[in-house]
Amino acid sequence: MSEQNRRMEHERLGSINHAMGLCREDAKGRLGVSGKIGCPSCGTALRYAVSVTNGCIWGKCETGGCLEWIEQGESEGCHTRCIKSTTETGSPM
Ligand SMILES: [Zn+2]
Numbered sequence: 001m002s003e004q005n006r007r008m009e010h011e012r013l014g015s016i017n018h019a020m021g022l023c024r025e026d027a028k029g030r031l032g033v034s035g036k037i038g039c040p041s042c043g044t045a046l047r048y049a050v051s052v053t054n055g056c057i058w059g060k061c062e063t064g065g066c067l068e069w070i071e072q073g074e075s076e077g078c079h080t081r082c083i084k085s086t087t088e089t090g091s092p093m
Pocket of ligand 1 (some may be wrong): 004039040041042043044046062063065
């Protein structure tokens with residue numbers, strides 16, 4: 001991976017963190033909900049869903065190639081972030 005790619009990946013993770021914070025605000029601490037926010041990166045709609053078991057958030061911008069992530073806790077109730085930026089399609093829910 002080139003230095004430039006690494007920087008882009010770093011920025012992408014920063015955007016994802018930011019978007020995830022917005023989703024959390026929008027969900028207001030509720031679990032098992034899904035909704036839509038304005039994508040902080042491109043301004044279109046970004047869909048998200050909060051896991052009912054551990055509050056982890058999945059999110060995907062409607063613009064292809066924009067923000068998309070899966071947050072995975074290591075165990076139930078664990079909020080440790082393991083952010084996987086991915087280009088896979090589909091929802092794990
Ligand atoms: Zn976007």
